[in-house]
Amino acid sequence: MAVSSDNESRITLFQSIGLNEQKARETLKNQEVTRLLETNISEARKILSGETQISKSIGNLLYALATKSKSQIHNLHHYLLQYICEEKIKNELQLTAAIQYLLSNPTEPVDRKALEENAGIGVTVTPEQIERIIEEIIADNKPQLLEQRYDFSVGTLLGEARKRLPWADGKVVKAEMDIQLLDLLGPNDRSAKSTTGKQNTTKPPASKAKPTATTNNDVQENGNIKSFSDLAGEALNFHKTGENYKTEGYVVTPKTMDLLREHLKTTGGQVITRFPPEPNGILHIGHAKAINFNFGFAKRNNGICYLRYDDTNPEKEEEKFFTGILDIVKWLGYEPYKITNASDQFDQLYEWAKELIRRGLAYICHQKGEELIRRGLAYICHQKGEELKGHNVAESPWRNRPIEESLQLFEDMKNGKFAEGEATLRMKCVMEDGKLDPVAYRIKYAHHAKSGDKWCIYPTYDYTHCLNDSIENITHSLCTKEFQSRRSSYYWLCNALDVYCPVQWEYGRLNLQYTVTSKRKIAKLITEGVVHDWDDPRLYTLTALRRRGFPPEAINLFCARIGVTMSQTVLHPDMLDACVREVLNVTAPRVMVVTEPLKVTITNFPSEHFIELVIPNFPADESRGSHKIKFDSVIYIEKSDFNEKPAKDYKRLAPNQPCGLRYANYVITVQDIIRDSNNEPIELKVTCQKATDQGIAKPKGFIHWVSHPNKCEIRLYDRLFIHANPDDPKEVPGGFLSDINTNSLTINNNALADDGIKNSKPFDKFQFERVGFFSVDPDSTNDNYVFNRTVSLKEDKRAS
Numbered sequence: 001m002a003v004s005s006d007n008e009s010r011i012t013l014f015q016s017i018g019l020n021e022q023k024a025r026e027t028l029k030n031q032e033v034t035r036l037l038e039t040n041i042s043e044a045r046k047i048l049s050g051e052t053q054i055s056k057s058i059g060n061l062l063y064a065l066a067t068k069s070k071s072q073i074h075n076l077h078h079y080l081l082q083y084i085c086e087e088k089i090k091n092e093l094q095l096t097a098a099i100q101y102l103l104s105n106p107t108e109p110v111d112r113k114a115l116e117e118n119a120g121i122g123v124t125v126t127p128e129q130i131e132r133i134i135e136e137i138i139a140d141n142k143p144q145l146l147e148q149r150y151d152f153s154v155g156t157l158l159g160e161a162r163k164r165l166p167w168a169d170g171k172v173v174k175a176e177m178d179i180q181l182l183d184l185l186g187p188n189d190r191s192a193k194s195t196t197g198k199q200n201t202t203k204p205p206a207s208k209a210k211p212t213a214t215t216n217n218d219v220q221e222n223g224n225i226k227s228f229s230d231l232a233g234e235a236l237n238f239h240k241t242g243e244n245y246k247t248e249g250y251v252v253t254p255k256t257m258d259l260l261r262e263h264l265k266t267t268g269g270q271v272i273t274r275f276p277p278e279p280n281g282i283l284h285i286g287h288a289k290a291i292n293f294n295f296g297f298a299k300r301n302n303g304i305c306y307l308r309y310d311d312t313n314p315e316k317e318e319e320k321f322f323t324g325i326l327d328i329v330k331w332l333g334y335e336p337y338k339i340t341n342a343s344d345q346f347d348q349l350y351e352w353a354k355e356l357i358r359r360g361l362a363y364i365c366h367q368k369g370e371e372l373i374r375r376g377l378a379y380i381c382h383q384k385g386e387e388l389k390g391h392n393v394a395e396s397p398w399r400n401r402p403i404e405e406s407l408q409l410f411e412d413m414k415n416g417k418f419a420e421g422e423a424t425l426r427m428k429c430v431m432e433d434g435k436l437d438p439v440a441y442r443i444k445y446a447h448h449a450k451s452g453d454k455w456c457i458y459p460t461y462d463y464t465h466c467l468n469d470s471i472e473n474i475t476h477s478l479c480t481k482e483f484q485s486r487r488s489s490y491y492w493l494c495n496a497l498d499v500y501c502p503v504q505w506e507y508g509r510l511n512l513q514y515t516v517t518s519k520r521k522i523a524k525l526i527t528e529g530v531v532h533d534w535d536d537p538r539l540y541t542l543t544a545l546r547r548r549g550f551p552p553e554a555i556n557l558f559c560a561r562i563g564v565t566m567s568q569t570v571l572h573p574d575m576l577d578a579c580v581r582e583v584l585n586v587t588a589p590r591v592m593v594v595t596e597p598l599k600v601t602i603t604n605f606p607s608e609h610f611i612e613l614v615i616p617n618f619p620a621d622e623s624r625g626s627h628k629i630k631f632d633s634v635i636y637i638e639k640s641d642f643n644e645k646p647a648k649d650y651k652r653l654a655p656n657q658p659c660g661l662r663y664a665n666y667v668i669t670v671q672d673i674i675r676d677s678n679n680e681p682i683e684l685k686v687t688c689q690k691a692t693d694q695g696i697a698k699p700k701g702f703i704h705w706v707s708h709p710n711k712c713e714i715r716l717y718d719r720l721f722i723h724a725n726p727d728d729p730k731e732v733p734g735g736f737l738s739d740i741n742t743n744s745l746t747i748n749n750n751a752l753a754d755d756g757i758k759n760s761k762p763f764d765k766f767q768f769e770r771v772g773f774f775s776v777d778p779d780s781t782n783d784n785y786v787f788n789r790t791v792s793l794k795e796d797k798r799a800s
Contacts, residue, residue, distance in 0.1 A: 010034065017041060017059025027063075036066035036074070040081060047085040058084055064092050065099075072245055072252040073102045079110055088122040091169055095119075106245045106252040120167035127172070133164050134176045138184060145181075150188045154181070218557060219582045238297075241269045241475045244503045251491045251501070259500045263473055271303025272475045275329065275336075276465070279309045279449070280316035281519035282534040282541045283328050285555070285576070286480075289510040292559040294478050295334040304337035306472055310465070311343050312458050314448040322449065328542045332552045342464050343450045345471055349459050350414070352467060352497050353425060353440060357406045361496050362440060364409040365398045365426045396426065396437065410441075416456050418443055427463070429492045433485040438462045466490040467499070474502045480509040481568060510562065511570045513724040515540045516736055521727075530740055531720070537788050538720040538744050540573075548717065549765050549775025549790030550576075554583040573719075577791045584765060584773045584790065589617035589625070591756035592662070592704040593768040593787075595714060595748060597636040599683040600705070603671065605633035606688070610708065615663050615756065627756040630708040631664050636752050641703045642684065644673075651701035653684075660702035662769070665691050667699050704769050709752035712785040714774065716746040757785055765790065 007028055014024035014037065028034055040062040044054055054062070061084045065077065080098055083089040089098060098119035105111065116122055137160050138145065145152050154177065161173050239247045242264045245256060273294040277283060283291075298305040307329055311317050329336065356362035406425075413423050425441035440463035445456050466489075469477050477490075484506045494501035516522065517540060525531045525539075534541050537548035545555065558579040562569055592615075610632035616622040637653070646654040653659035658669040672685035689696050719741055726736040757766065762778040772793050777786040 010038065013038065013041060014063075017054045017062060018056030019059070019063065033066050036069070037063060040066055040077070043078065043081050044085050047082060057090075058087070061089060061092065061095055064095055068096060069099055070103060070246075070248055070250075072106050072250050073099070076102050076106070076108075076110060079112070079115070083121050088116075089119070090124075091167075093170070094121060094123075094167055103246045104243075107254060107257050123167045125165055125168040127176075130165060130168055130173055130176050131180075133161060134173070134180050137161055137164075138180055142184070145184060149185050150181075218561075219553075219586060238476055238505055239503060241267065241271055244475075244501065247503050249487065249491070250503060251495055253495050253498075255498050256495075256501070259498070263500045267473050267475070270475075271298055271301040272306070272473055273298045273303065273478060274306040274308045274469070274472060274474055276308045276310045276342075276468075277325050278313065278316075279311055279318070279321040279325060280313060281321060281522075282324055282543050284517040284542060285512055285540045285545070286510045286517055287328075288332065288542060288555050289559045289562070289564075290478075290480070291329055291332055291334060292556055293507065293564055295329075296560075297476065297478065303475075305334070306338050306340055306474075307336035308340045308342065308468065308472070310461065311341050311448070311450060312461065312464055314444060314446040314458060317449045319449055324543065328546075331542075331546060332556060340468075340472065341450055342459075342468050343448065345464075345468055346451060346455060346459070348471065349464060349467060350457075352499075353459070353463070354407060354410065355497060356427065356440070357403060357410060357425075359496065360403060360428075362406070362425055362427050363396075363399055363401055364406045364413070365396045365424050365437075366422060367396055367398075367424075368421055399426075399428070399437065413441065413443055413457050414455075416445075420445060425457075427489070427493065427496075429489050429496075431462075431485055431489045432487065435485075438489055462486060462489055463493065466493050466502070466504075467497075469502045470494055470499045473500065477502045477504045479504065479506055481506045482509065507564045508568045510559075511568065512540055512573050512576070513570060514573055514719045514721050514726070516721075516726060517541075518727075521736060524737065528737060530737070537715070537717050546763065547775075547777065548788050549584075549763070549773065550580050551583045551587065551765070553587075554580040557583065570725075572724075574795055578795065580791050581773070581793075581795075584767065588765045588767045588773055589627075589756065590615075590619060590767045590769050591627075591754050592629070592706055593712075593714075593751055593753040593757075593771060593774075594636045594638050594704070594706050594709070595751050595768075595771060596639045597706075597709075597750060597752050598639045598642055598681065600635050600637055600668070601683060601685050602633045602635070602668065602688045603685055604687045613663055615754075617756070627754075629663075629706075629754040629756065631661075632707045635661070635705045635707045636709060637703055637705045639681075642670075642681065644681070652703055658697075658699050660691055660699040661688075662702045662704050664705070667691050667696060706752045706754045709754065710757060710785065712751050712753050712757070712787060714748045714751045714787045714789065715777065716748065716789045718744045718746075720744045751787075753785070760785070767793075 010028060011021065011024040014027060015021060019027070027037060041054065044058065044062055048054070062081075065080060065084070069077065069080075079102075080089065080095065083098070084095070089095050098115060098121065101115050101118040102110070105114075137157055141152070141157065157177060158174065161168075161177065162170075165173060242260055244250055244260060245252050275291055275294045277287060277290075295305045297303075307326065309322060309325070326336075326339065353362065409423060410425055412418060413425070420443045423443065424439045426437040427440050428437055430436055431438060439460050441457045441459055443456060444458050447453055448455065448458075465486075466477075483504070487504045487506075490504050491501055511517070516525075522531075522534065522539060522541065526533060526536075531538055535543040535547045537544050542555070546552075555576075558576045561579070562571065562575075610630040613629050613631050614626050615629055617625040617627060641652045641659070643650055643652065643654050646652075646657065650657070651659075653668070653670065655670050655673070658667045660667050666688045667690075668686040668688050670684055670686050673681050674683035674685070676682045691699070721736070721739045722741050723731045723739050725731050726739040729735075732739045753768075757776075760766075760776050760780075762776050762780060764776045765773065766775075766787075767773050768787075770793070773790040774787040775790050777788050780786045
């Protein structure tokens with residue numbers, strides 16, 4: 001009841017400055033705006049010598065200040081409140097200009113004269129001034145106004161008025177403009193004209209134009225796509241370099257502006273980003289978005305992007321992951337400006353940790369992991385006004401230990417005098433999620449891939465990340481939304497050490513249905529024998545997608561199209577498949593492959609030897625190359641292209657229906673059917689005639705075929721999981737391992753291909769005509785080609 005009573009008091013308070021009840025109640029939903037508005041009202045009453053009644057005009061500006069200002073200038077609000085109460089700031093236009101000036105100059109002392117000049121503070125625009133300026137503007141445009149009357153763009157006139165009267169009330173200016181136009185032109189009679197003297201505006205019937213072929217502007221004929229930055233567009237417009245202090249939540253200290261000036265001097269104002277993966281696993285489709293975002297944003301702004309390995313967990317890191325990550329980044333078409341490691345700065349990070357202790361901002365703690373978690377949960381509940389039974393909300397008993405003692409213990413940690421878990425270095429700050437005093441250093445007796453055995457203490461992400469960003473002068477620290485709760489500790493730590501503080505920007509994480517991307521779960525799938533390795537084409541790791549045949553251009557296109565919104569995105573994999581088809585359709589050469597062969601013997605073949613045919617790689621554009629195939633008396637067609645009892649609309653080969661052979665320019669007619677012991681056709685005896693011979697009817701359809709074929713293996717992949725969300729206990733109560741699609745891989749060893757596949761290399765891509773898009777698997781040998789189906793020719797229409 002106390003909370004309800006407090007809220008009713010606040011509603012009454014907000015109504016006292018002119019807000020209606022609905023607006024007052026809406027305001028209560030935002031705790032920060034509520035707090036600021038209460039403070040603004042309290043301070044305004046002091047300035048107004050205790051007056052309890054605040055005018056509506058002042059009240060509106062107090063509300064605007066609470067909603068429009070940013071945290072980094074809250075300490076400067078007293079300047080604006082003084083101007084508002086003295087009615088030197090009269091409207092929101094002036095207030096907004098004043099806020100912008102302070103955001104650009106967020107530290108004391110404030111240059112009052114410059115502030116007043118930039119925001120028009122104290123400037124009073126009289127009705128007479130407005131009237132005179134409007135008269136002058138109308139006089140300058142009088143000939144055009146008399147000619148065009150109300151068809152003339154009034155917006156042009158108002159724009160000129162805004163330039164000449166920047167601090168005038170816009171409503172008053174508009175009203176004066178309307179009065180003077182009415183005086184010059186009289187009533188607006190356009191509507192009357194529209195009903196009298198009507199002209200016949202009936203349009204002639206549109207001629208039926210032939211449909212024209214359309215191309216996707218995102219994908220060019222050579223497979224190149226528009227850049228991530230071009231497609232993401234305005235979503236990539238963040239703060240200008242050096243203007244960190246203008247961003248939401250950025251913390252300004254007395255040293256901020258000097259540090260930013262030094263930063264700009266060092267970087268020359270260049271945009272600098274970084275892609276910071278952990279080298280403890282293979283990158284997945286979500287990382288593709290992060291790669292495109294960081295590298296794409298830098299490229300859009302003529303900047304640079306680091307590849308920085310966050311190698312602070314030595315027991316999980318392997319050299320193969322370092323090389324694998326770089327390989328994928330380059331495969332996606334990006335080249336890092338420089339490759340760095342978090343461990344490159346271990347010496348500097350250690351020195352800064354000691355400085356934190358010296359400043360009384362960090363301490364050595366001996367609480368164990370479970371106790372840390374219990375106390376953290378208790379603290380969060382306490383902050384929410386709730387109780388967590390059996391848990392102590394008290395701070396660590398070692399939080400206030402002497403500085404010299406913590407320094408010595410930290411040195412002892414470094415020198416291996418404690419066992420793992422016996423001591424940690426903790427920072428004295430609270431994160432957004434309520435986590436109290438996050439750990440900065442912990443003990444790990446593990447060999448490090450880069451620094452070897454030099455260290456037995458390792459910094460955490462919360463400690464390392466922002467300081468590495470600072471060292472590398474990162475301008476835009478881009479990360480997924482789950483790191484939003486760490487933003488305050490990011491800013492706190494940089495400012496605690498008085499070093500340059502970058503800006504952290506968050507964006508929504510990308511997830512796909514029908515898969516898992518957790519490294520732990522993928523490892524489980526491998527150990528359980530469900531998939532073969534990290535690059536199994538049924539997974540959505542980037543190495544798996546590459547092996548399956550996904551072009552990097554298609555993955556980049558997919559990332560660009562989904563954009564960089566703040567909301568977490570869970571998408572159907574069909575969206576990614578569609579991008580793959582778009583790219584492969586213009587880049588994958590065509591070949592003929594028969595997946596389920598049926599032998600066909602042409603009894604009247606017109607030559608004693610095979611006939612060599614030249615086949616275009618891209619039938620729609622024969623200038624893009626060709627390959628040779630053989631046409632002989634024995635060919636193979638798809639079993640499904642022969643039907644003994646066809647329906648009326650059937651267009652392929654049947655006992656009484658000839659069919660054309662693609663590219664051969666011949667029509668075949670069935671003469672005899674050879675059957676096996678189960679009465680199934682195993683060979684057809686046919687005759688052939690040239691399709692151009694006189695008297696030959698045009699066949700209803702043409703089918704693909706092969707002769708002198710190359711035997712190959714094809715692997716057909718389907719979704720690995722049955723349900724869209726295998727991690728969801730409601731959908732899959734038995735856990736993700738119980739949701740495996742046992743038909744996710746089908747292997748066909750009987751496929752036959754034409755000579756277009758010869759000399760192909762792993763990852764080469766083809767369109768098997770009428771079948772699908774396929775890629776050469778690394779398991780291929782000179783004697784046996786292995787192909788993975790990348791995607792079908794058309795979208796899978798089954799229910800999702």
